């Protein structure tokens with residue numbers, strides 16, 4: 001698109017959400033080329049900085065890491081690099097059918113400023129305090145709105161549609177031999193569960209989610225249904241539902257700790273024109289539809305395979321990282337203090353190419369452990385010659401058309417490796433301490449109960 005978005009165009013864009021790094025706005029105007037699209041605008045932290053910042057797009061070591069992708073490392077700006085990473089790396093791994101890299105569109109500074117001014121009243125306060133739209137970006141990303149079906153000739157179609165956004169997080173337990181004995185619990189308890197304990201302890205969440213990513217990725221419909229029920233009860237930033245593009249369940253621009261009765265009723269109501277079930281049963285059928293679609297499409301199987309590129313775990317990859325940046329290894333320093341060095345020393349004898357491969361795979365995996373899946377559904381009409389896949393809901397016999405896309409497939413910066421290692425250690429330490437305290441309390445309770453009955 002060679003058109004530049006100017007200040008006068010800003011009013012056509014409405015806020016639909018944001019994460020830590022981007023704000024997303026949907027088009028609400030009448031230009032046929034923009035109907036059914038969203039803009040993804042990069043954010044800049046209010047104080048300090050994180051991610052790939054500064055005058056050059058990649059650090060010297062990143063140029064080395066991604067050297068096989070010349071077009072990515074030669075990108076003139078972060079936006080182009082991010083878009084090419086999705087197009088050249090993620091799309092190959094996850095399948096182009098489920099990945100939409102979007103296109104870069106030119107925007108003026110005044111456009112970005114005016115959009116930000118218009119949408120700030122919709123953004124959560126804590127998001128406004130932490131970051132704002134990066135007005136220095138000349139380009140922003142234009143992507144299809146995955147909470148809608150594409151519109152024919154730029155005209156909004158009338159069919160009601162329901163869409164769901166799931167951030168599944170890591171779907172497997174690590175088995176790497178580089179995991180220290182003191183952290184062996186990582187091999188049996190999911191990272192998600194342990195991280196919940198830390199988030200609860202740090203008051204980032206008010207309720208611990210019962211969601212288990214292993215259930216969602218299991219391929220067993222019963223277990224998948226259990227995962228969906230937990231996501232429904234405690235959506236946090238892992239579950240959102242949109243009706244005709246408007247959010248009805250989950251947090252706008254952030255997290256939502258629990259689904260109230262009122263929200264549940266709102267969803268039941270919204271599902272009326274979509275799912276032919278009795279009152280009170282539509283939500284259950286909707287969750288069944290999600291399970292059926294994930295199961296039939298195999299979309300999460302692909303995601304899991306890419307996540308598993310992390311086969312060294314951060315406890316192995318961190319040493320390879322220090323080989324690349326030629327700095328003293330903080331992990332070895334800690335292990336030396338624990339008298340545990342031998343196993344990890346071998347990683348420091350790897351060649352540069354071997355180290356680059358380990359870290360590259362780790363970062364690719366980090367992207368797909370953090371991405372989300374958006375699925376959009378509409379009942380199939382009597383006559384349908386659509387190219388969409390379809391899925392049948394067993395309980396009602398209804399057939400739905402659906403599309404499924406991964407979003408937020410951003411390249412993770414190399415300089416996050418140390419953060420990944422430290423956060424991992426913190427999560428395990430916190431979980432072990434709290435789980436240990438709970439075990440003590442439990443045995444104390446049992447002892448008291450025993451004494452009182454004897």
Ligand SMILES: O=P(O)(O)O[C@@H]1[C@@H](OP(=O)(O)O)[C@H](OP(=O)(O)O)[C@H](O)[C@H](OP(=O)(O)O)[C@H]1OP(=O)(O)O
Nearest residue numbers: 019020021195237254366367369370410412416423
């Ligand atoms: O480290 P995690 O697992 O907490 O993931 C971060 C996410 O936290 P979560 O636990 O999903 O709430 C975090 O999500 P929120 O901002 O908490 O919604 C981001 O997605 C972050 O990625 P980035 O810094 O934007 O590139 C994510 O960081 P990465 O680890 O993916 O780099």
Ligand SMILES: Nc1ncnc2c1ncn2[C@@H]1O[C@H](COP(=O)(O)OP(=O)(O)OP(=O)(O)O)[C@@H](O)[C@H]1O
Nearest residue numbers: 017018019020021022024143144145146147407408
């Ligand atoms: N193509 C799209 N269609 C519809 N909604 C979208 C699309 N892309 C993003 N969104 C909405 O905007 C929100 C923020 O987008 P995104 O996850 O890309 O932000 P982010 O800052 O990169 O997130 P993170 O915190 O995970 O890094 C999403 O959670 C989703 O609700």
Ligand SMILES: [Zn+2]
Nearest residue numbers: 319329331332
């Ligand atoms: Zn080391």
